[in-house]
Amino acid sequence: MIIVLASLAVIGFILVELIHAQLNARVTELRSRGVNLMRLLAETPYAQFVSDESRRGILHVIYESANDGQLAYAAVTDLAGKPQSQVAAPGVNIPGIQPGATPSDWLGERTLSLDGAREIMEFHAPLFAEGDIAGHVRVGYFKPMLGLDRQQISFFATLSLPIFLLAPLFYFLLRREVRPLREASGEIQSLIESRALSTVDIRASGELGDFIERFNSLIEFMRGRIDNLEGEQSRLLTSSKLLTYQRMRVETVLQAFPEAILVLDDTGTTNYANARLANLLGCKIEDIVGRKPREWCDDPSLREYLSQLRAKASPAYAAGDLQITLSHAASKTLRVKGYPLFSPKESAEILGTLVVFHDVSEEMLAKRGRGEFVAHVAHELKTPLNVLAMYAEALQGEDGSSEAFRVEAVNVIGDEVARLSGLINNLLSITKIEMGHLKVETRRVKLREFLQDTFDNVSRSGRDANLSFKLELPDDISPVSVDKDLLRIAINNLLTNAIKYSNPGGTVLLRAVETDDAITVSVKDDGIGISAQDQEHIFSKFYRSEDDEVRNRTGHGLGLALARDIVHLHHGDLRVVSEPGAGAEFIIELDKDSGLLQKAI
Amino acid sequence: MNRRILVADDEPYVLRVLIHSLERQGYEVQAVANGVDAFERVMQRAPDVLITDISMPKMDGRMLCQRVQEAIPDRQFLIFILTSRTEIEHREWSAALPNVQFLEKPVSTRKLLSRLKEYFAVRDGAVV
Secondary structure, three states, X not given: OHHHHHHHHHHHHHHHHHHHHHHHHHHHHHHHHHHHHHHHHHOOOHHHHHOOOXXXXXXXXXXXXXXXXXXXXXXXXXXXOOEEEEEEOOOOOOOXXXXXXOHHXXXXXXXXXXXXXXXXXXXEEEEEEOOEEEEEEEEEEEOOOOOOOHHHHHHHHHHHHHHHHHHHHHHHHHHHHHHHHHHHHHHHHHHHHHOOOOOOOOOOOHHHHHHHHHHHHHHHHHHHHHHHHHHHHHHHHHHHHHHHHHHHHHHHHHHHOOOEEEEXXXXXXXXXXXXXXXXXXXXXXXXXXXXXXXXXXXXXXHHHHHHHHHHHOOOOOOOOEEEEEOOOOOOOEEEEEEEEEEOOOOOOOEEEEEEEEEEOHHHHHHHHHHHHHHHHHHHHHHHHHHHHHHHHHHHHOHHHHOHHHHHHHHHHHHHHHHHXXXXXXXXXXXXXXXXXXXXXXXXXXXXXXXXXXXXXXXXXXXXXXXXXXXXXXXXXXXXXXXXXXXXXXXXXXXXXXXXHOOOOOOEEEEEEEEOOOEEEEEEEEOOOOOOHHHHOOOOOOOOOOOOHHHHOOOOOOOHHHHHHHHHHHOOOEEEEEEOOOOOEEEEEEEEHHHOOOOOOO | OOOEEEEEOOOHHHHHHHHHHHHHOOOEEEEEOXXXXXXXXXXXXXXXXXXXXXXXXXXOHHHHHXXXXXXXXXXXXXEXXXXXXXXXXXXXXXXXXXXXXXXXXXXXXXXXXXXXXXXXXXXXXXXX
């Protein structure tokens, strides 16, 4: 196709060039004709053109002799340009023109437009009469135009025929020569598309054969290089995956580590912090990592400790502990300890510092709680001992001779010893319960008999107290599955309290009520009652009321705590209903659904 | 000339023994169970001797001593503070107070009586 177009273009180009050359030749020929005519006419006197006989004569001769269709007009004008004699081809109006004033304009050639359509090549020359200029002669020719005559067409046809015949021949020859190149190009294209690297299988001879051979060896070489690179890459990928896996493993270990951890590098910049640390310090990991402690640490003592770790780090240096209480969480106490990290190869080289934050808040709290408990116990043990010591001394002295004092002393000593042993028993029970060492031995118990028995024991010992004891039990009550000994301690404690806080002449009532869901056992007195403030604390160990009325009735501060622990062991609840001055009722509620009761039923 | 002694302790039996022993020696004894009552009594009428426990409800012995010292800067009467040997911290704050003696717990009434006798002998001897 391209070949056809190219040959057409070549033909066209040759045609245009030929026509152009022919046109130029005709213009040149016309010009020499005009110039020769002018030379001839210019020598003819003006008078001969304008005489009456010959006026039309010369111009007609010229027009007729040159009648080959090229002459447009011939005219003679006077000096003002007014035509004196003229002859023109049919349909041609001679364009009027003012002759030039200067002699240089008198002779020459000019191109005029005839009625705005055809172009005229006009030759003009001055005419003289007796040596003076008298007028002008003008001869106009039609300017030759592009046009092909039959002769020319046949010439071009003859010329284009061999071109047309030869072009396809050249084209097919060229095609045959280029075919291996096209095949190679196609193969290379399919290589690019398939992204596979294989050699090109094309038979070609000569230069192209050499080219394909070299191309194939280039492909071979590249294939080798790519194989190497791929191997390298997969090795790198494997090792990077392995590294990532190992890093993740270390990270997981550090994240799962039960302590908060901070790693500082040798410049003191934070390298790593686990989530636990961020939690503990109340900040974000990304705000810590990559920054120095002085930029993120709010706590001045921790900041100083961390910066000093770096300054003092040496193989021999073991950082001491720092105990801090965080400013943002007053209840948190941390024990901070730094461990220098040494290079495994060069033991003198320090890679950084590992800082472990151990949250000791609970420990501190437990320690304080333990301390307080011990102090309470000691105080409670010492108070009766004080009394015993004082009475013993008083009995030894002069007071010992007084019969009344001796009786009093014996009573007081008896009371205080009972108080001491009660304290010690309760203390042991409560410790066992809280340590989880106490084994609850549930047994099927007939509640009615059990309560009757417990009640009798207490009311017998409280007979001197000038109180009335009442027992209200339903005739029929479901047997329950409880630890008899423990429950007896609890009810005993409630009854002793009721006696202790009763006023003379008061009543202590023990009653049991069974409903569909629960069995309640309650101990009620009409004594001094319990203030709302005290009600909040009476079940706490060693709580002592501020009320003198209460404090005058000595207790050891464990009875109610133990009673509640025991009731809880039975999946029950112990609560109090009381008003100051209106007595108190302690209610044990044992849920029948709790299993402990059901087993017995 | 009854010598008046004010005893402040929240342990009823301790109070009873002290009252009993002191009254037998002819002292006029007033007993209270907390620091607030003790302070009121002191302000009503200053005793010759104040015996106070430290651990008491409402106002403890330490606060009582300090309040008394503020209210009566030129206090003439003696204060006995009942404390055990282990509670040495009480010796520190009380060092700033004049005319204070310590009595170790458990209180030996015999020792207390002889210390009182000694004190009154010196005081009244000086006056005479």
